[in-house]
Amino acid sequence: MTDSTSLLITGANVIDATGERLADVRIADGTITDVATGLTAADGEHHIDAAGLTLTPGFVDLHTHLREPGKEEAETIETGSRAAAKGGYTAVVAMPNTDPTQDSVSVVDFVRRQGQLAGLCDVYPSGSITVGRQGTQLTPFGELSEAGVKLFTDDGNGVQDALLMRRAFEYAKGLGVTMAQHCEVEQLTGGAVMHEGDCCSHLGLPGWPSLAEELMVHRDIELVRLTGAPAHFLHLSTMKSVELVRAAKADGLPVTAEATPHHISLTDELLRSYSAIYKVNPPLRTMDDVTAVREGLRDGTIDAVATDHAPHVPESKEQPLDQAPPGMLGLETALGVCIAHLDMPLVDIVAALSWKPAAIAGIDDVHGRPVAVGEPANLTLFDADVSWEVVPAELASKSRNTPFVGVPLRGRTTHTILDGTLTVENGTPTR
Numbered sequence: 001m002t003d004s005t006s007l008l009i010t011g012a013n014v015i016d017a018t019g020e021r022l023a024d025v026r027i028a029d030g031t032i033t034d035v036a037t038g039l040t041a042a043d044g045e046h047h048i049d050a051a052g053l054t055l056t057p058g059f060v061d062l063h064t065h066l067r068e069p070g071k072e073e074a075e076t077i078e079t080g081s082r083a084a085a086k087g088g089y090t091a092v093v094a095m096p097n098t099d100p101t102q103d104s105v106s107v108v109d110f111v112r113r114q115g116q117l118a119g120l121c122d123v124y125p126s127g128s129i130t131v132g133r134q135g136t137q138l139t140p141f142g143e144l145s146e147a148g149v150k151l152f153t154d155d156g157n158g159v160q161d162a163l164l165m166r167r168a169f170e171y172a173k174g175l176g177v178t179m180a181q182h183c184e185v186e187q188l189t190g191g192a193v194m195h196e197g198d199c200c201s202h203l204g205l206p207g208w209p210s211l212a213e214e215l216m217v218h219r220d221i222e223l224v225r226l227t228g229a230p231a232h233f234l235h236l237s238t239m240k241s242v243e244l245v246r247a248a249k250a251d252g253l254p255v256t257a258e259a260t261p262h263h264i265s266l267t268d269e270l271l272r273s274y275s276a277i278y279k280v281n282p283p284l285r286t287m288d289d290v291t292a293v294r295e296g297l298r299d300g301t302i303d304a305v306a307t308d309h310a311p312h313v314p315e316s317k318e319q320p321l322d323q324a325p326p327g328m329l330g331l332e333t334a335l336g337v338c339i340a341h342l343d344m345p346l347v348d349i350v351a352a353l354s355w356k357p358a359a360i361a362g363i364d365d366v367h368g369r370p371v372a373v374g375e376p377a378n379l380t381l382f383d384a385d386v387s388w389e390v391v392p393a394e395l396a397s398k399s400r401n402t403p404f405v406g407v408p409l410r411g412r413t414t415h416t417i418l419d420g421t422l423t424v425e426n427g428t429p430t431r
């Protein structure tokens with residue numbers, strides 16, 4: 001079914017921000033029209049028997065690299081949206097390190113429109129903080145914000161200049177938009193291919209010290225204290241970063257943070273293979289860091305799981321470690337990694353995948369909503385118990401650079417519903 005006629009989902013375990021219960025849910029014309037028990041399918045109504053499955057608001061990815069415009073050989077907005085839908089996502093925030101950069105209204109409008117044309121997932125373009133992500137001149141925040149941009153980031157790089165970042169926060173405060181930082185002091189990471197630590201010294205490879213991340217987390221927390229503007233921290237990876245954010249929240253500062261599936265499941269030991277599949281920014285860290293990031297998610301210091309889905313063509317990842325680009329796929333495996341690797345109640349895992357990131361993205365009027373009558377039907381249905389392994393050839397993404405081959409996953413999306421229409425049915429995209 002690709003058109004939105006009436007759809008009935010029965011017997012699902014429904015989880016949303018209001019809690020957990022068994023219910024039947026009817027959807028018509030993009031809206032939830034019934035939530036009850038004992039509903040039966042009308043003549044001709046599409047019926048999904050969801051006994052044993054979990055129904056939640058659709059997932060929201062705060063951090064997706066869709067690569068279009070500029071690197072369509074690695075991913076397009078259509079293929080990335082399809083990967084998102086397969087992973088249970090109904091919305092993604094598209095990162096700005098495209099070519100041209102998402103630093104103007106015309107480029108962000110193009111990205112949003114391509115997302116609408118693909119029709120598989122709502123695509124919300126971020127805007128870059130600086131023109132061309134060059135770190136020297138601020139983009140027209142006012143125009144971009146009027147064009148619907150709510151999250152600004154130079155992701156791929158952090159903003160190195162503290163004065164420019166201070167100004168960015170000051171403008172952001174007036175406009176009600178959020179600055180999202182890729183925390184990396186580049187003077188400390190030149191030439192790095194992996195986490196700086198025992199494993200790195202043993203392999204004799206150039207290291208990316210935890211301090212390079214933590215210094216910028218600290219700087220931006222203090223800029224938030226100074227300006228009162230909100231900050232979101234992208235892909236946090238170290239124990240000390242988690243501690244800094246925990247302390248900032250305890251001080252009542254408006255900071256939020258995300259962690260990736262790979263930073264809660266994989267460590268720097270994987271670089272012993274010298275495979276560039278495991279090269280990522282920030283790098284895979286130690287088990288102590290993994291444990292601290294998981295604890296950050298458990299206690300709410302880290303608000304969201306965000307994939308940092310970063311597709312790269314095979315030829316680029318087959319290069320030696322020092323030449324290969326950093327980045328890993330994430331959209332189709334995120335749920336499976338989270339359930340397998342986070343010792344948290346399922347409701348808290350779904351919170352980190354859905355309504356908490358929806359609020360950070362400023363799209364919580366449409367996504368991450370309660371499963372209730374009158375709400376927009378952006379929903380995910382998944383099997384929380386199924387164990388599976390990723391097969392790269394079966395990915396919807398145009399790229400194959402998943403680090404999760406051979407990693408046990410638990411939990412997989414069966415159906416995704418965008419604005420009342422099935423984008424994924426029985427695990428298969430509908431378009």
Ligand SMILES: NC(=O)N[C@@H](CC(=O)O)C(=O)O
Nearest residue numbers: 065155156280281310326327
């Ligand atoms: N995470 C990565 O290793 N790579 C990202 C950039 C980024 O998120 O910093 C990419 O665009 O490939």
Ligand SMILES: [Zn+2]
Nearest residue numbers: 155156182281
């Ligand atoms: Zn980044």
Ligand SMILES: [Zn+2]
Nearest residue numbers: 095155156308
């Ligand atoms: Zn990124």
